[in-house]
Amino acid sequence: MNKYDVIVIGGGHAGTEACLASARCGSKTLLVTQSFETVGQMSCNPSIGGIGKGHLAKEVDALGGVMAKAADAAGIHFRILNKKKGPAVWATRSQADRSLYKSFIQKEIKEQANLDYVNGEVVDLVIKKDTIRGVQLKNNEIIHCNSIILTAGTFLSGVIHVGNKSYSAGRLGEEASNKLADRMQELDLMMGRLKTGTPPRLDGRTINFDNMIKQSGDEPRPVFSFMGKSSDHPDQVNCFITRTNEKTHQLIRDSLKKSPLFNGVITGKGPRYCPSIEDKVTRFSEKNSHQIFLEPEGLNTNLIYPNGISTSLPEEDQENFIRSINGLEKVKIEKFGYAIEYDFFDPRGLTSYLENKKVQGLFMAGQINGTTGYEEAASQGIVAGINAALKSQNKQKWIPLREESYIGVMIDDLITQGAPEPYRMFTSRAEHRLFLREDNADQRLTRLGWELGSVTQERYDFFQKKLDKIETETEKLKNLKFLQEGKQIYASDYLKRPNTSYAELASLCPEHKLVDIAIGQNCAVNIKYEGYIARQKLEISRNKKDEELSLPEKINYEKISALSIEARENLSLARPQNLRQASRVPGVTPAAISILKVQIKAIKNNKEIARDGS
Numbered sequence: 001m002n003k004y005d006v007i008v009i010g011g012g013h014a015g016t017e018a019c020l021a022s023a024r025c026g027s028k029t030l031l032v033t034q035s036f037e038t039v040g041q042m043s044c045n046p047s048i049g050g051i052g053k054g055h056l057a058k059e060v061d062a063l064g065g066v067m068a069k070a071a072d073a074a075g076i077h078f079r080i081l082n083k084k085k086g087p088a089v090w091a092t093r094s095q096a097d098r099s100l101y102k103s104f105i106q107k108e109i110k111e112q113a114n115l116d117y118v119n120g121e122v123v124d125l126v127i128k129k130d131t132i133r134g135v136q137l138k139n140n141e142i143i144h145c146n147s148i149i150l151t152a153g154t155f156l157s158g159v160i161h162v163g164n165k166s167y168s169a170g171r172l173g174e175e176a177s178n179k180l181a182d183r184m185q186e187l188d189l190m191m192g193r194l195k196t197g198t199p200p201r202l203d204g205r206t207i208n209f210d211n212m213i214k215q216s217g218d219e220p221r222p223v224f225s226f227m228g229k230s231s232d233h234p235d236q237v238n239c240f241i242t243r244t245n246e247k248t249h250q251l252i253r254d255s256l257k258k259s260p261l262f263n264g265v266i267t268g269k270g271p272r273y274c275p276s277i278e279d280k281v282t283r284f285s286e287k288n289s290h291q292i293f294l295e296p297e298g299l300n301t302n303l304i305y306p307n308g309i310s311t312s313l314p315e316e317d318q319e320n321f322i323r324s325i326n327g328l329e330k331v332k333i334e335k336f337g338y339a340i341e342y343d344f345f346d347p348r349g350l351t352s353y354l355e356n357k358k359v360q361g362l363f364m365a366g367q368i369n370g371t372t373g374y375e376e377a378a379s380q381g382i383v384a385g386i387n388a389a390l391k392s393q394n395k396q397k398w399i400p401l402r403e404e405s406y407i408g409v410m411i412d413d414l415i416t417q418g419a420p421e422p423y424r425m426f427t428s429r430a431e432h433r434l435f436l437r438e439d440n441a442d443q444r445l446t447r448l449g450w451e452l453g454s455v456t457q458e459r460y461d462f463f464q465k466k467l468d469k470i471e472t473e474t475e476k477l478k479n480l481k482f483l484q485e486g487k488q489i490y491a492s493d494y495l496k497r498p499n500t501s502y503a504e505l506a507s508l509c510p511e512h513k514l515v516d517i518a519i520g521q522n523c524a525v526n527i528k529y530e531g532y533i534a535r536q537k538l539e540i541s542r543n544k545k546d547e548e549l550s551l552p553e554k555i556n557y558e559k560i561s562a563l564s565i566e567a568r569e570n571l572s573l574a575r576p577q578n579l580r581q582a583s584r585v586p587g588v589t590p591a592a593i594s595i596l597k598v599q600i601k602a603i604k605n606n607k608e609i610a611r612d613g614s
């Protein structure tokens, strides 16, 4: 029991997907985490999905991961965001019952074959000749392995700030991982500090919801997992919307000097797209009100999560400003908001497999790579888990590509551009949005996941049956004609028009029996975009040959004076593996790519490279 193929350190969203994927792929895997009781914990908002993030969660699901299934088992409020825009950017979001979510994830881990787990803190990594050999726990036990996946989240040298109080912690009520952080410092990897924050939690019994806007979930109710059904969902609840006001903003401005974010105590950069209320009031000073979503934390708790007012002001100031908000005048705060600063590693130190470039067998995933969010963490976890398993079986590792998934977009962005601020997924980060949709994530990834070993036979068979249904229905839609305004039109031509939907066919053409609505919609969107997607695919394959040219390891960017200083510096840091990655490095222009092509040719021909790149 003292030797494993893969050891995963940390049971957060990255760690759970990593250990499950590695075990599914057939590698003997151990999860070491400080406390199994906290596995699957949602450190901040009790929700999965949202814009860009829903795409990631569905891709993890398509690869056999657990996040979307847990979101279905625990989901108490489901909506599709971005519905006014095109189907490519529709985004599923679910509100989760925290404890149901956690229990589901813990059960999956307990039942997974090839997977053991142990409560323990890793304090040291055993490394010989720059290669991972094992881990050492706090009780001095050494466990041997071929690969490690480090997913320590916000725990490495974590420091919590509330007003002028600062103390060491990994999350509220949990110890930071300082010994391992010290050991990581010794490895001399590129590191930095980032910060994130969370709002206070409120007692719902002390809130007056009467004058707030009620927000119900969508009907028909969306489902997260490709294998899920709405009958998997527990009871559903409503959320409510209230707003800050001029008085709230004045109270916040008055206490800014006590905020660690503004008085210089916090130095790490925070997530720009998930700012604290202190940030919002100062950065958008022209706005006299901000929206707050009041989201229940579960079915058997009175706790309410006020989404939109993350704060690290002193406790009494948090209470004052919150009580100035409509409906919260008498609210009881159960837990105060806080900010946390932590160590992260510059992801330019990783390969596309998420393996460290300096230490063989050290994979890294999640918040420690400079990302923020559960879905971003889970996506990296599943990639690291699959690749660590493939490595232990001496198989070719997997590079997720930009044109095939949002997971590929994120990893490519991280390893080429680093994380100057916490990285969050948005649909705008992807070039091939019409193809990278939520509804076709399984068609993009499930076969691949099955070949890699991360998708079970049961899921693969389920997917094959769905493909057959899609093929049959698409064929029918291409042959189906009906009368509209006195003219015969094909259903497929009708679906290509803007603002048409599959569901409308029921009234336009009653003799056509609609299939399962998700399958029908998927066929309709495929038909709508088929011309654009074919053009995108052609463009991708045209560029592919050039982009896949690998950059020789011995290339010395500092010496290529034809490149700008910025390009030289950033290429030296990122050390991209091929021209495709190089093109994403900040400062690398199309002209710089031409210079690099000449360099590749010269190195291949063993020629002296001229300093001007010719």
Ligand code: FAD
Pocket (backbone or CB within 6 Å): 009, 010, 011, 012, 013, 014, 015, 032, 033, 034, 035, 038, 039, 042, 043, 044, 045, 120, 121, 122, 123, 151, 152, 153, 154, 155, 156, 170, 171, 177, 180, 196, 197, 198, 274, 338, 339, 340, 365, 366, 367, 368, 371, 372, 373, 374, 377
């Ligand atoms: P985590 O979920 O942090 O898990 C880390 C795991 O590693 C834990 O289980 C821990 O016990 C374990 N561990 C650490 N060190 C060791 C060790 N040495 N040995 C063994 N086990 C170890 N995301 C958003 O999208 N929006 C937000 O507004 C937001 N706010 C946040 C606010 C706070 C206060 C925090 C803490 C996080 C917030 N996040 C937010 C981020 C989100 O929680 C994380 O991105 C996500 O949980 C990261 O997952 P992870 O698996 O990388 O790490």
